[in-house]
Amino acid sequence: MAMQSPAAVAEAAAPIIRFDGVTKRFGALTVLDDFSFAVAPGEKVTLIGPSGSGKSTVLRILMTLEPFQEGTLTLGGHGYHQPGGAGAFRASEKHLRAIRCNVGMVFQSFNLFPHMSVLRNITEAPRAHGVPRAEAEGRALDLLGLVGLADKKDHFPAQLSGGQQQRVAIARALAMRPRVLLFDEPTSALDPQLVGEVLGVIRSLAHEHDLTMLLVTHEMRFAREVSDRVCFFNKGRIVEQGDPERMFRSPEHPETRAFLQSVLA
Amino acid sequence: MMYGLAWDTSTPLAFATSILPILLIGLTVTVKAALAGFAIAIVMGLVFALLRRSRIRAVSWTTAFVVEFLRDTPLLVQLFFLYYVLPDYGVVMPAFLTGVLALGLQYSAYTSEVYRGGIDAIPRGQWEAATALNLSRLTVYRDIVIPQVVPRIVPAMGNYAVAMFKETPVLSVITILEMLGLANMIGEQTYQYLLPLTMVGLIFLLLTLICSAAIHQLERRLPKAGVPLK
Ligand SMILES: Nc1ncnc2c1ncn2[C@@H]1O[C@H](COP(=O)(O)OP(=O)(O)O)[C@@H](O)[C@H]1O
Numbered sequence A: 001m002a003m004q005s006p007a008a009v010a011e012a013a014a015p016i017i018r019f020d021g022v023t024k025r026f027g028a029l030t031v032l033d034d035f036s037f038a039v040a041p042g043e044k045v046t047l048i049g050p051s052g053s054g055k056s057t058v059l060r061i062l063m064t065l066e067p068f069q070e071g072t073l074t075l076g077g078h079g080y081h082q083p084g085g086a087g088a089f090r091a092s093e094k095h096l097r098a099i100r101c102n103v104g105m106v107f108q109s110f111n112l113f114p115h116m117s118v119l120r121n122i123t124e125a126p127r128a129h130g131v132p133r134a135e136a137e138g139r140a141l142d143l144l145g146l147v148g149l150a151d152k153k154d155h156f157p158a159q160l161s162g163g164q165q166q167r168v169a170i171a172r173a174l175a176m177r178p179r180v181l182l183f184d185e186p187t188s189a190l191d192p193q194l195v196g197e198v199l200g201v202i203r204s205l206a207h208e209h210d211l212t213m214l215l216v217t218h219e220m221r222f223a224r225e226v227s228d229r230v231c232f233f234n235k236g237r238i239v240e241q242g243d244p245e246r247m248f249r250s251p252e253h254p255e256t257r258a259f260l261q262s263v264l265a
Numbered sequence B: 001m002m003y004g005l006a007w008d009t010s011t012p013l014a015f016a017t018s019i020l021p022i023l024l025i026g027l028t029v030t031v032k033a034a035l036a037g038f039a040i041a042i043v044m045g046l047v048f049a050l051l052r053r054s055r056i057r058a059v060s061w062t063t064a065f066v067v068e069f070l071r072d073t074p075l076l077v078q079l080f081f082l083y084y085v086l087p088d089y090g091v092v093m094p095a096f097l098t099g100v101l102a103l104g105l106q107y108s109a110y111t112s113e114v115y116r117g118g119i120d121a122i123p124r125g126q127w128e129a130a131t132a133l134n135l136s137r138l139t140v141y142r143d144i145v146i147p148q149v150v151p152r153i154v155p156a157m158g159n160y161a162v163a164m165f166k167e168t169p170v171l172s173v174i175t176i177l178e179m180l181g182l183a184n185m186i187g188e189q190t191y192q193y194l195l196p197l198t199m200v201g202l203i204f205l206l207l208t209l210i211c212s213a214a215i216h217q218l219e220r221r222l223p224k225a226g227v228p229l230k
């Protein structure tokens, strides 16, 4: 083979994210079964696939929002495993916090803190981590500039549109300077006319060379445009992955073809 | 005569005006006990609610048991226990402190349920966002959870404040001279119960109404989204 597969490239560059044989169950339901997956530093990866296929679960495990039952997860050099069935073992809070340092997440439903001003939403985490107030606010104002909301710093979330709220949520996630940023359907809760402004912000982030991005989205055109690699998920497995142009032009697996036909129709 | 104040039983009006200062002295005891008791209930209720959410089973179960015990035994029993039984084991406290503790602890059990309901009502996304920002548990409760819980629980807390205020006369059984106890003593000495007791009832009514109105105002003033943080 002349070209290395994207998975092999990720392997070569000492991946920042690596799932090794991870199994995740919700009671009797196995969502991820012996799942292995790696992402290289700076890589922009999009997960696509039908609803219920386990895309959110992958992101939520990375964000340490979900424990898993078997296998190992490595994130920015921090190993993290939960061997032994039924989630009996929990990694220590200290260990989880070391892992979380590397990761930020943008949620479908924004999840801004409703009682905090926009500025405070963004400065909350840095301040809690010991960054002096003035410095945290300076950083927050820069980030608000980046997402085009510098004039909204004293507003409260309820005074903003969904698109504006999601842009604040992106700024909030960036304030902790994560190496990996996760997006779980960031535009799915938005009115169609507000999708563009959020995608615009994410697009500009995709130009950040050092930022690793893992994005779950149903915006196929956008996925094609910003990703280095697209992974098609079905029933907790990556059925097919590769270069976005190739994936969307000539999907190899029949399941991928069927899915793309249904969403692009 | 009480506290150096003599009463005048010549006419009902003279009687009322002469015992009012005595009752007001009792009222200060009542109000102090209610305020101190409620302060304990607000703090300990939160402590109980948080302990009950502990990941350590032994802690959460013990707390659940203690809360259930406090809720399901009469205040009077707790009061007698603290005042008459504990001294046998070397724990001697002044009557006022004992009374305030008993009131505060019993109401902590009620307020802990209010806190629990309030905390459970915080949407899961708030906790997840806090985790994603790597906030410590202390920060999550202090900055995210409590400020959002407060407006939700003001009405229920207010009801308990009023209920506790009305329950303070029970303290007279452990020799605390609060308003009702004094009225009763005036009755014993003058053989006139109707007027002192009616006055006590009216004073309670008046203060309860004021209290309820204040809580209602507070409820209206607090933003629904939570105590704002700039
Ligand atoms: N907390 C949970 N409890 C039980 N089942 C869950 C839970 N979260 C997700 N699931 C199940 O796991 C599967 C994968 O869900 P998810 O990762 O959210 O899929 P996707 O994001 O691809 O739509 C689904 O069948 C879903 O019902």
Ligand SMILES: [Mg+2]
Residues within 6 Å of the ligand: A052, A055, A056, A057, A184, A185
């Ligand atoms: Mg999902």
